[in-house]
């Protein structure tokens with residue numbers, strides 16, 4: 169069976185009922201015999217709300233304090249998701265970016281991942297647990313929390329998948345995959361079955377924002393397959409791979 173990293177975006181974990189639904193989905197993947205590590209974003213608009221709160225206090229807040237604040241969003245969702253999985257009878261263990269071994273540079277607000285050493289995540293998986301990792305965050309050489317830039321949980325997920333040697337990184341969102349244009353703006357947009365890293369980077373350059381740019385660049389560098397799909401349906405989504413990989417071979421597409 170496969171080792172699968174699943175990432176659930178803020179729209180998929182907007183409230184506690186959604187967190188329970190996502191927990192069921194994760195457990196289904198586990199019960200099919202796969203090992204699973206999960207990266208989770210902050211619930212709904214939490215990150216925007218935290219930024220608004222900060223700006224209502226200080227119009228020019230320190231970048232370090234902003235990162236301390238923003239990393240709190242993913243900490244809430246990771247622990248609630250671990251509890252939801254536990255309440256449904258499976259073992260789960262949550263980790264902050266720091267605990268999951270995400271080392272970054274010191275550029276607060278847009279830090280780059282320097283290395284990922286997910287020893288504790290590996291241990292949890294080999295103990296039969298589902299590992300839940302807070303997206304969008306790491307720790308710098310000063311020991312301070314950092315964030316990876318808006319939408320950065322996508323990059324966390326791909327980086328974790330690479331570090332663990334996963335078979336696929338599944339990105340769960342609120343649309344059925346990558347479309348020819350934003351389906352919320354262009355109703356005639358078509359879902360794309362499979363696409364190369366290069367082609368999706370071209371789409372991103374022209375404004376399409378379904379995946380964070382750095383996430384696709386990271387996946388291309390390490391040849392990590394991505395499956396973009398909806399957490400609200402069981403439909404197959406869009407497979408993103410290099411031109412030398414047959415998309416049909418990517419596991420867990422049903």
Ligand code: ADP
Nearest residue numbers: 177178179341345346347349350352376377378
């Ligand atoms: P998440 O909360 O899961 O991270 P995002 O809001 O970051 O979700 O990304 C999903 C959104 O991306 C969709 O709701 C859609 O409106 C938008 N989007 C923009 N361009 C595209 C595209 N080409 N294909 C699919 N979705 C797109």
Ligand code: ASP
Nearest residue numbers: 209215304318319320321
């Ligand atoms: N919560 C962060 C944001 O809103 C990261 C993410 O969702 O990927 O940008």
Ligand code: MG
Nearest residue numbers: 177319322378
């Ligand atoms: Mg996103």
